[in-house]
Amino acid sequence: MTASVKSPRAALPPLGEDEWPEAVEVVIMGGGPVGMSCAILLAQRGIDVLLLERRDFLFRFPRAHLLNPRTMEAFHDMGVAEDIYAATPTHDRWRKAVWYTTATGPGRFDGLKIGEVPAWGGGPDAERYRASSPRAFANMPQLRLDPLIHRHAVAAAPGRIRAKQEVVDIRQDADSATVVIRDAVTDDVREVRARYVIAADGGRDSAALLGVELEGPRDMREVVNYHVSLDLSAWSEPDALLGHFLHPAGGARRRGTIQALGPTHYDRDSEEWLVSVAGWMVEGDPDDEAALFDSIRRMLGLSEDHAITMHSMTRWTYNGLVAKRFRAGHVFLAGDAAHKHPPTGGLGLNSGIQDAQNLCWKLAAVLDGQAPDALLDSYQAERRPIVAWYTAHSLENANRHPPIAAALGFGEDEAEGFRNLEVFVSDTLEGEAMRARVATEVAHNAHDYSQLGVEAGFHYEAGALVPDGTPVPGDPSDPTDFQATSRPGHHLPHVWLQSRVAQDGTAPSSHDLVARVGLTLLTSASAASRWQEAIDLIGGALPVTVVAIDDADEAWRAAREIGDDGALLVRPDRKVAWRAAEMPADPSMVLDDALAVILRGGRAPAADPAEPFLKRIRAAASVLVQ
Numbered sequence: 001m002t003a004s005v006k007s008p009r010a011a012l013p014p015l016g017e018d019e020w021p022e023a024v025e026v027v028i029m030g031g032g033p034v035g036m037s038c039a040i041l042l043a044q045r046g047i048d049v050l051l052l053e054r055r056d057f058l059f060r061f062p063r064a065h066l067l068n069p070r071t072m073e074a075f076h077d078m079g080v081a082e083d084i085y086a087a088t089p090t091h092d093r094w095r096k097a098v099w100y101t102t103a104t105g106p107g108r109f110d111g112l113k114i115g116e117v118p119a120w121g122g123g124p125d126a127e128r129y130r131a132s133s134p135r136a137f138a139n140m141p142q143l144r145l146d147p148l149i150h151r152h153a154v155a156a157a158p159g160r161i162r163a164k165q166e167v168v169d170i171r172q173d174a175d176s177a178t179v180v181i182r183d184a185v186t187d188d189v190r191e192v193r194a195r196y197v198i199a200a201d202g203g204r205d206s207a208a209l210l211g212v213e214l215e216g217p218r219d220m221r222e223v224v225n226y227h228v229s230l231d232l233s234a235w236s237e238p239d240a241l242l243g244h245f246l247h248p249a250g251g252a253r254r255r256g257t258i259q260a261l262g263p264t265h266y267d268r269d270s271e272e273w274l275v276s277v278a279g280w281m282v283e284g285d286p287d288d289e290a291a292l293f294d295s296i297r298r299m300l301g302l303s304e305d306h307a308i309t310m311h312s313m314t315r316w317t318y319n320g321l322v323a324k325r326f327r328a329g330h331v332f333l334a335g336d337a338a339h340k341h342p343p344t345g346g347l348g349l350n351s352g353i354q355d356a357q358n359l360c361w362k363l364a365a366v367l368d369g370q371a372p373d374a375l376l377d378s379y380q381a382e383r384r385p386i387v388a389w390y391t392a393h394s395l396e397n398a399n400r401h402p403p404i405a406a407a408l409g410f411g412e413d414e415a416e417g418f419r420n421l422e423v424f425v426s427d428t429l430e431g432e433a434m435r436a437r438v439a440t441e442v443a444h445n446a447h448d449y450s451q452l453g454v455e456a457g458f459h460y461e462a463g464a465l466v467p468d469g470t471p472v473p474g475d476p477s478d479p480t481d482f483q484a485t486s487r488p489g490h491h492l493p494h495v496w497l498q499s500r501v502a503q504d505g506t507a508p509s510s511h512d513l514v515a516r517v518g519l520t521l522l523t524s525a526s527a528a529s530r531w532q533e534a535i536d537l538i539g540g541a542l543p544v545t546v547v548a549i550d551d552a553d554e555a556w557r558a559a560r561e562i563g564d565d566g567a568l569l570v571r572p573d574r575k576v577a578w579r580a581a582e583m584p585a586d587p588s589m590v591l592d593d594a595l596a597v598i599l600r601g602g603r604a605p606a607a608d609p610a611e612p613f614l615k616r617i618r619a620a621a622s623v624l625v626q
Ligand SMILES: Cc1cc2nc3c(=O)[nH]c(=O)nc-3n(C[C@H](O)[C@H](O)[C@H](O)COP(=O)(O)OP(=O)(O)OC[C@H]3O[C@@H](n4cnc5c(N)ncnc54)[C@H](O)[C@@H]3O)c2cc1C
Pocket: 029, 030, 031, 032, 033, 034, 035, 052, 053, 054, 055, 063, 064, 065, 066, 142, 165, 166, 167, 168, 200, 201, 202, 203, 204, 205, 225, 316, 334, 335, 336, 337, 343, 345, 346, 347, 348, 349, 350, 351, 352
């Protein structure tokens, strides 16, 4: 049985190229992946949105590439996921990270494998990842992903995704924000009023414009990225997406990371690569391309005349920043504007997309008059502790790499490094002990690459939800531990519903039952009419769709953690907002109370839930090696 759902608004009307509205519902500042995702999610709901990007929409740098299952769920909702899967390899061979001395080369120790870990839902973790979500882990460098999201954003919000428009000021009064925009081509300045603004500017201007402080360590380590074309097919490693190189030659300078950028192969046959080295390791003049190519060739063990073509070079630094506030009046910070951390763990882009998913359903509900403005305060309550955790975890991941070089005995002294490498390959007890130490340090890096608890298990303890007093299942301090649960604040467990197999033989996921507008009440077929009556009695503005799942669906019965006549109330971002283990004596009263708490954005926690993670950030930063 399905409740009548208030129809979403009509499709968003296009804006003419030169048409500038005086006012819109939401202005988005910044056309990176987070801003564009917000534009799609809001436009799909018919929200009057305008995205302003200070530059063009030519995406120049590879940047992030790992898209975890929760992000792919959001991309699925946006209609982007299928394009990503279609453009990336279907085989599983890219799912590991490896450590080598060099990729190849004539030297005795060249091309020596130091270790590997399974990564991104591959290897022994494949089944656990598959069970956690209906969407698979994907890999697509931003160089190719951002144009794809842009295409979808332009289609969803025609005329409203604008390049060369820089937000130079944001003024606020009690009812709205006025966004001051400078046209980068004509220098014209104009103003657009908005009920709400999403600052998704990557942290460039919003903090200063809004007076929001980002706390945490800055500029801890400089990294240089080269996007190059080179033939690495001589590498003995057939199927790694990511390779780390450590060599005793050069006294600890010959270290770096490469990542296959495709576009047709994401392994040693990749046409393009991202080469990353710590800034201080660059040997020679960093502006001398020939010297740079030589250092890349040395790191990979390639011959002096091995062809390399440079596409771009960027310098960036490690930060561990979390905004003190995610909301400043009518403005919400999202993505890198609200949090910045190193890519160790691949969580930056992912958490930004998850910010967008968290914020946009709430904005749409408020703008549609279905919820009070207070619901929007839950955005900070929910997201800030998560991204503080992610920031701490990413810095801790960065700290797991240097112990591998230490276990190998590689340091400033090149000769000593070579002596230690002799031991590493020797058929001696000492060699065996060293290999065991190195293997242990390599295995510790699994937390960077296979972290289902972090990627799929993030959950909210406070916010637009009603806690039920049950403990978090499993070990929340273990980044790899993930247990699906319907505990409020957690992601709705995913199961393939055999009770709903379609004519073509495919079964939908429990995730596919969740409405995009309002809340979804999942219950069993035998209890659905009583829950529907309760909802009809309440008659609130926020639609609640009752979805009945066959009482005999074994997989669902095993996953739901409630009785036959209980219910799960699920938000559009698939977080469980409330659950009833069984039918209450007065279901409409109990549900009404729960809805009131959810729509008010929940109850504020006594202490700042981000604080333990901010402490971990400071601790990890204090030992981060250059
Ligand atoms: C080398 C590297 C590797 C990475 N790897 C990963 C990874 O594997 N996985 C992962 O999840 N993350 C990774 N990241 C992080 C990821 O790239 C960022 O988290 C992500 O791009 C953030 O997206 P965003 O939309 O918030 O910001 P951005 O992509 O920075 O976009 C912000 C946009 O706002 C625009 N803008 C700025 N100021 C204004 C203004 N005043 N007015 C209008 N527009 C403005 C900018 O021009 C820009 O286009 C990596 C980053 C780097 C550098």
